Amino acid sequence: MKQHPCHACNDREAHARWAERWWRLKREHDQLATQIRGRTGAVAQVFDRVSDVLLELGYLERDQHGRLGVAGPGTALRRIYGERDLLVAECLRSGVWDGLDAAGLAALASCLVFEPRREREEVGEHGLPRGAFRAALEATEAIWERLSELETEHRLPDSDPPSTGIALATQRWAQGAQLDSVLRDADLAAGDFVRWMKQAIDLLDQISIVADGPLGRTARVAIDAIRRGIVAYSAVQ
16 A cells, blocks of 8 residues: 555545545435435336326227327326316216206215314214215215225325215305304314315315306305305405
8 A cells, every 4th residue: 555656645644534524425415316216216106106197997999109198088187186076077077976966066075175173073974965065975985995905006105085074064154054053063163164165165266166057056046155255254354
């Protein structure tokens, strides 16, 4: 080692420290690059799996060169946003909500935006809106089950099922019930209720844009029915 040209360098120790620092930074860089490649690959895998699901359902299609493109039903799906966008699109596509009135559609929308606390249990049959709502809910749950099975088949995480926790309260509010009565029955604070109603309005607004014919008009009526009192007041704050 004493014969090496660097041995006689007056700055040998400083150069050695810089070399050590360079190797340490290179190791850190290589580790980060490996993590980025792994995560990028994971995102690509998820994208491919989602694309396969959308292809199977007819929302995407491949051209003669194998390139992905939006199919007819996909034009509606891309105008729906939210965690349950595919479920909403499938329900609109199958027409399972067509027989609902404004209050029933508002209640159904609440089932797709409401996220119950872990300690809160779902309501029983006696706590659900009556009439056409129950048939629409059962059809919606059946579609959700089919989509959940398809997502599992393609190794995608399951989405949460529709939650009926505030369905009856939402229906009653849309029908003109007093706020204190609705909050008491739903066991919700006013702020929480307003938050869920705003999200239901957002979903109904999407439905009013995407849905054709009577359902779109029903969604607009439902929005007006919900956007009153404390909900309308908070919207302008």
